[in-house]
Amino acid sequence: MSFRNEDYHPYQENWQQQQQRQDFDSSDSAGFDFSEYTSKEDLGKLWNETIKKGMHGICFSMYEDGQEPGDHITMEQVERRIEILKPYSKWIRSFSCIEGNEFVPQIARKHGLKTLVGAWLSDDLEKNELEIEALIDLANKGFVDIAAVGNEVLYRNDLSMEQLLEYIKRVKKALPNIPVGYVDAYYEFVLHPELVQHSDVILANCYPFWEGTSLEHSLGHMNDMFHKVLNVCEGKRVIITETGWPSQGESLRDSHPSSANAMKYFVNTQQWSHTNDIDIFYFSSFDESWKKGAEGEVGAYWGLWDKKENLKF
Template sequence: MSYREERKFSLDKANFSGSAGVDFSKYESIEDLKELWNDTLEKGMHGICFSMYEDGQEPGDTITEEQVERRVKILKPYTKWIRSFSCIEGNEHIPRMAKKHGIKNLAGAWLGDDFEKNELEIAGLIQLAKEGCVDIAAVGNEVMYRKDLTEDQLLEYIYRVKDALKGMDIPVGYVDAYYEFSHRPRITEACDVILSNCYPYWEGCSIEHSLSHMQQMFGQAAAAGNGKKIIITETGWPSKGESLRGAHSTEENAMKYFINAQAWSAKDNVDIFYFSSFDESWKVGAEGVVGAYWGLWDKHEKLKF
């Protein structure tokens, strides 16, 4: 996609007012909104979450280096950072390809109740860091939320990685829902950086109040962090699927949420990793129909709007 001089709408000129977000009333048609969405995307993001799997693929499948690089190349013009979720089964290609293409990487080791896999993940994260492919290391993702490990078990993994990366100037953190950092001070203390997932959609929030709700989530994580850097490691809005109380999955709402998130990120210098890059069909089983429609690109790697 190339810049179009004739574009009428620009995020720079949009009326953005704090927690209220952009005033969308002057965008009279869905086509006007799509134009603003495209303009916002072309201005670039801080970061995006990497969607790994094509149709017919799912976690547990080993993904090729070629597939990863193809998708990294698609994302490259739009983002400074990529977030990966695992260090095995082909996921280890993501930080290497990000580095190859000049993109910074938040690399994650996926931890769960399979302790043999956990060892492979931790070893993979440490190896990638030693190769110079990791800018921020995330030890686990929503482990406390899923109750896969105890706090003591998670802390042991976090401190192992911190010890292995000592002297490498790589911040080490843990990713979870924003409120977990208030409830688990030992984990918060162990983290160099607070990696917070903030989803107004999953709390049934209406699109009209979604930006202010995300800001409140960020504020709660910041209060728990007590001066540590806070990064929103996931936030997004699905473009299709079920509704959840006041949160409706529509193309219009997905565009509005993305525009507001990026406007706030730029205005207040908040680091956000948007979720996600590509639609992934396998997520239907995990989250219902809505799970397959979180991407900015569709499952065929085409921009949605």
């Protein structure tokens, strides 16, 4: 997840306006009835019950305090964190294939977890080559269930569409028996049909928080995001590769970080995922202090576990 300046994207309508349209389907947007969970303790028990039921997937957080992207992370650190996560999730999502990130799918597979493995693409073309070759190598060795060629590259404007599609085509040719896709904000698949055309699976990030949506309306907003992608997916599988809610930090219009809101959003998304058979990779596993630099204070508090690797609630 990268820094959003004010809006996740100006393309989206105001969610309250969408509700007023006749074609808006709000049948899956009500969420859990929290009226009986009036204390933080009661809400914490519900959150714990929910997480112990298990998630489809979790986004892997690599970095401890004092570490950041570019540092080489040891296999021992990765394994310790995988062992913490494995009772709670069927899948692990990684974001890169170098600098220790290659250990994530290897150790996840060792512990019986499935893997969505990402090659991190940027405007550094030499590093992109290392990422793509490492992704192909990991897949050929049997460590990749779904391959993701890039994450929010178009959102960051790091590469042209033509450059991105060449990477996707290259990986698809090298890995004909593994589903290959590209991760970006949900609206990119609406705006760019060629992304859908060249993907085996549609990998969409959906963040009501970054569009300034209140907790009350957040599930309905995400339901609408998902269906926007579903309407253009050409029958291909759609996976929500990131969604989450921070427990501390700055507000964005009607989106307010807090422990209570983070717990409620998690419970809502997990219930919605199970009820509707929608695959979600929750963002994120552990709090990471390095994210404060890019996203402000709020960036450091997206984890279900704190930075000391303890469950938050």
